[in-house]
Amino acid sequence: MSDIHVDVAVVGAGPAGVAAGIGAREAGAGRVLVIERDWDLGGILQQCIHPGFGLHTFKEELTGPEYMHRWIERAREAGVEFMTNSMVFGAHPDGSLDVMNPDRGVFRVTSGATVLAMGCRERPLGAINIPGSRPAGIYTAGTAQRFVNMEGYMPGDRAVILGSGDIGLIMARRMIWEGAKVEAVFEIMPWAGGLRRNIAQCLDDYGIPFYLNHSVVRVHGHDRLEGVTVVELDSDRRPVPGSERFVPCDTMLLAVGLIPENELSRMAGAEIHPVTGGPILNELYQTTRPSIFAAGNVVIVYDLADWVSQEGVAAGRNAALYAAGALPEPARRLAIRGGKNVRLFSPHYVTGGADATVYFRVTRPIEKRCRVFADHGLYERRERYARPGEMNEVRLAREALAALPDDVTEIVVDAEEV
Amino acid sequence: MTDKFYDIVVVGAGIVGAALARELSAYDLKIAVIDRAADIPSGASRANSAMIHAGYDDKPGTLKAALCARGNSLYRELAGPLDITLQNRGSYVCGFDDRDLKHLEILLDQGRSNGVPGLEIIGGDELRSAEPNVSPGIKYALRAPTGCIVNNFEAVLAFMDNAQQNGAELFLETELKGLALSEDGGEVAGAITSRGLFRTRCVVNAAGVDSDLVARMAGDESFSISPTRGEYYIFDKNYGRLVHSFFFPCPTEKGKGITVAPTAENNLLVGPTSEVQESRTDTSTTRRGLDDVAEGARSLVPSITPAMAITTFSGLRASADTGDFVIGPLDSPRGFVNVAGIKSPGFTSAPSIARRVVEMMKDALSDRLTFAPNVSFVPERRHIPRFESLPAEEKARLAAEDPRYAQIVCRCETVTEAQIVEAIRRGARTVAAVKIWTRAGAGRCQGGFCGPRVVAILARELGIPPEEVTRHGGHSRLLVGRTKDYWFKGAGR
Ligand SMILES: Cc1cc2nc3c(=O)[nH]c(=O)nc-3n(C[C@H](O)[C@H](O)[C@H](O)COP(=O)(O)OP(=O)(O)OC[C@H]3O[C@@H](n4cnc5c(N)ncnc54)[C@H](O)[C@@H]3O)c2cc1C
Ligand SMILES: Cc1cc2nc3c(=O)[nH]c(=O)nc-3n(C[C@H](O)[C@H](O)[C@H](O)COP(=O)(O)OP(=O)(O)OC[C@H]3O[C@@H](n4cnc5c(N)ncnc54)[C@H](O)[C@@H]3O)c2cc1C
Numbered sequence: 001m002s003d004i005h006v007d008v009a010v011v012g013a014g015p016a017g018v019a020a021g022i023g024a025r026e027a028g029a030g031r032v033l034v035i036e037r038d039w040d041l042g043g044i045l046q047q048c049i050h051p052g053f054g055l056h057t058f059k060e061e062l063t064g065p066e067y068m069h070r071w072i073e074r075a076r077e078a079g080v081e082f083m084t085n086s087m088v089f090g091a092h093p094d095g096s097l098d099v100m101n102p103d104r105g106v107f108r109v110t111s112g113a114t115v116l117a118m119g120c121r122e123r124p125l126g127a128i129n130i131p132g133s134r135p136a137g138i139y140t141a142g143t144a145q146r147f148v149n150m151e152g153y154m155p156g157d158r159a160v161i162l163g164s165g166d167i168g169l170i171m172a173r174r175m176i177w178e179g180a181k182v183e184a185v186f187e188i189m190p191w192a193g194g195l196r197r198n199i200a201q202c203l204d205d206y207g208i209p210f211y212l213n214h215s216v217v218r219v220h221g222h223d224r225l226e227g228v229t230v231v232e233l234d235s236d237r238r239p240v241p242g243s244e245r246f247v248p249c250d251t252m253l254l255a256v257g258l259i260p261e262n263e264l265s266r267m268a269g270a271e272i273h274p275v276t277g278g279p280i281l282n283e284l285y286q287t288t289r290p291s292i293f294a295a296g297n298v299v300i301v302y303d304l305a306d307w308v309s310q311e312g313v314a315a316g317r318n319a320a321l322y323a324a325g326a327l328p329e330p331a332r333r334l335a336i337r338g339g340k341n342v343r344l345f346s347p348h349y350v351t352g353g354a355d356a357t358v359y360f361r362v363t364r365p366i367e368k369r370c371r372v373f374a375d376h377g378l379y380e381r382r383e384r385y386a387r388p389g390e391m392n393e394v395r396l397a398r399e400a401l402a403a404l405p406d407d408v409t410e411i412v413v414d415a416e417e418v
Numbered sequence: 419m420t421d422k423f424y425d426i427v428v429v430g431a432g433i434v435g436a437a438l439a440r441e442l443s444a445y446d447l448k449i450a451v452i453d454r455a456a457d458i459p460s461g462a463s464r465a466n467s468a469m470i471h472a473g474y475d476d477k478p479g480t481l482k483a484a485l486c487a488r489g490n491s492l493y494r495e496l497a498g499p500l501d502i503t504l505q506n507r508g509s510y511v512c513g514f515d516d517r518d519l520k521h522l523e524i525l526l527d528q529g530r531s532n533g534v535p536g537l538e539i540i541g542g543d544e545l546r547s548a549e550p551n552v553s554p555g556i557k558y559a560l561r562a563p564t565g566c567i568v569n570n571f572e573a574v575l576a577f578m579d580n581a582q583q584n585g586a587e588l589f590l591e592t593e594l595k596g597l598a599l600s601e602d603g604g605e606v607a608g609a610i611t612s613r614g615l616f617r618t619r620c621v622v623n624a625a626g627v628d629s630d631l632v633a634r635m636a637g638d639e640s641f642s643i644s645p646t647r648g649e650y651y652i653f654d655k656n657y658g659r660l661v662h663s664f665f666f667p668c669p670t671e672k673g674k675g676i677t678v679a680p681t682a683e684n685n686l687l688v689g690p691t692s693e694v695q696e697s698r699t700d701t702s703t704t705r706r707g708l709d710d711v712a713e714g715a716r717s718l719v720p721s722i723t724p725a726m727a728i729t730t731f732s733g734l735r736a737s738a739d740t741g742d743f744v745i746g747p748l749d750s751p752r753g754f755v756n757v758a759g760i761k762s763p764g765f766t767s768a769p770s771i772a773r774r775v776v777e778m779m780k781d782a783l784s785d786r787l788t789f790a791p792n793v794s795f796v797p798e799r800r801h802i803p804r805f806e807s808l809p810a811e812e813k814a815r816l817a818a819e820d821p822r823y824a825q826i827v828c829r830c831e832t833v834t835e836a837q838i839v840e841a842i843r844r845g846a847r848t849v850a851a852v853k854i855w856t857r858a859g860a861g862r863c864q865g866g867f868c869g870p871r872v873v874a875i876l877a878r879e880l881g882i883p884p885e886e887v888t889r890h891g892g893h894s895r896l897l898v899g900r901t902k903d904y905w906f907k908g909a910g911r
Binding site: 037085087089090098100101102103104105106121122124125126127129131132133134135136137139140142143146147148150151152153154155156157178217218219222223224250259 | 817899
């Protein structure tokens, strides 16, 4: 099959990829192609039929599909081309892609610049090391969400949710709406993984018990899940003696974390950060392969789709500039470092060539007034709290970066009590 | 089924039943293989270390010793024609001190008298120059260059698939309940199963961990089996290259100990434990077992941690109290043949066990069975194309021929719709069977993405509603109903 050449190629048509397409076209790129393996556009938001999207971008509460519909319309108006049901199965250091679909077979897409926007996948049971049998009835929350919201099937009658990531919280409510029973949500950490508003709207409003410092220590059942043994953990994460109890259920949904999906980034030789699991970027969303850019959950797991779309636009714009030879050469290299209470962050360095936004998540929650800051007096904002479930952002202005003395090589970002 | 007659009914479609069925299918015999599971392999042949051992472990004079090294060379011969993934990576038994060295020397002698080629003891530094990630504490190692890693799923499917091509019939979800005997009780007349009677002259007991129970049906109480659990971790492919060969500590009376091995697909496997238990079905993993596995693995390869795991599993060894394989026909009832108590190195030995058993049957049962050659016997078969590992031109060619090869279903292992449809055509009926045939769902997301798609393809190809698709047969349904119907039926209340 003949190859395709475009100015900017984008992998993935979730919020990040669709926005990247728009960003690239708006910055003047000629041919912009977004390649998506699913039949439809929209990424994970296709199955997020609950409201809660777009408060920042559109100032109204939209469902996932509504939110994406607006972006996709905008992309079509901007002249972005889409190719769906097409799997990118290889990526090369120059950004060219190996693609296949049932219409064209196997072919190569070459480009002036490429944006990776593959999103993330859910952590499976095996990765969290719970012993026991392996019956039917254990699903990641996103898989269950796909079954219920897109295929129209119920995965079970009586569920427990392990982990308090947002998808799990949303699925707890969804299961109730569909007539199932939800026994409880168990979270191993002393704080919730998801957004506070989701705990209120999805658990509290439906009287679903939520246990922090609890974990499932054993799975029971041969054919179908029959129950789980849960245990309370002390402050050293050790089981509290005598706290073991059996919870009968036929379904367990896992909301125990998301892992950026970076096989392609690895294949292309982009350096992956060991903590985020995503590519190492500068503030231009550029990976360590100069013609390859990345945005969205493939880089770091975001809390809100609005930020993902914003980042996508910027990454697409820079990719278009790169393809046109117009991206400014890096002025210098300033490493970003996470402070004491920072679990993960991106980008990992800045070049000083543009305004930069550093996103980070805290390790431990701070439930009082705190400051979110970058050192050298570059940025400071007061907040009422900082929680692991929510992203914090720090903005670094280009002028301020330029004014930093030459011997500064590192910028620390953090959140701390005031 | 009652009106059908079979020359031989093989009970159990593990590696032993499958290899035997293929061996028998070279003769003009009507063969039925029955297994109570919904997908094969389901017993020990599903959950083991997948090592084709070199053959130095067993005491000369035992059946194990006689059949293991021979089995190893048969796999090398058969891997090509049967299209089984077999990797000759070599193995090492590791010694940490001079007492261990004595042990290695005993194994070396044993191996030599068992006819194992190429054995040698090397020093720790020599080992580490080839395998930099093994423990600095290892001082000596017994190298066995013929040790191989097999894809154990593929091996069972390959033998069975080829037997079926040559006329053998496979009946899944069919459990042996008893034997029908001649009036005087001296001869086998049929196999009574959960799906009715199979009239036959000969029943072969290849029932793995339940082979003593099946023997009891024939009145044979000469051995009994203690199910012995072995637990494992499987690690992400990113760690498969931590070692090239596979590694054992010095064996103890409990067995070969916790090993570290690559799998045929370059995941990393560590385990197994060895724990005798009552239950013949419980293959749960346990906290203690998994902790022991992690600790044992670290003594060989210190950088291993459970954080790298994608899943855990366990298998049950069929440990017979005779300490050896139990192989051969009974005098009474005539026509009943044991191939029982096949524990490690049973996977390795299966092809040579099959040959041995056929020879024994020819000798002892010539009055009941005629071993005329099957003139249309074809000794080869091809596996479903392994799309992921094909070169780009080959991928392009398949995709051009059949667009379903360009439709990826499992993204972690790059499995296409065409492969899944072909697996179903060859007999896969469950989500687990599709995974066994194609590896869809065997990767790092463990079916999170492809699960719903595999369910949809199974439902479509089998012409059943998605709610009837099971994970592994029996009551393992994945879905409980359509969302809105479900609500109106008040099912969840
Ligand atoms: C259940 C759930 C609830 C959420 N709730 C909210 C909420 O209420 N409000 C909110 O603001 N945010 C919410 N979010 C977060 C938000 O949806 C995500 O941050 C956002 O979807 C990430 O966008 P993305 O484009 O990076 O990834 P995705 O949406 O995952 O898109 C990635 C796309 O890339 C495609 N792709 C991947 N690999 C390939 C390949 N090799 N070839 C071709 N295509 C490929 C995928 O098919 C997919 O379409 C929620 C997320 C989930 C999962
Ligand atoms: C943890 C572990 C690790 C091992 N590692 C290795 C190794 O690395 N190398 C090696 O060579 N060997 C190894 N072995 C041994 C090897 O796996 C076994 O010897 C071999 O798989 C036995 O095959 P089988 O066909 O006899 O039994 P199985 O595979 O158990 O098959 C028996 C079949 O019989 C069926 N069955 C039972 N009862 C009935 C009934 N009443 N009606 C119908 N069907 C019935 C079962 O459903 C099952 O499918 C290991 C074993 C274990 C458990």
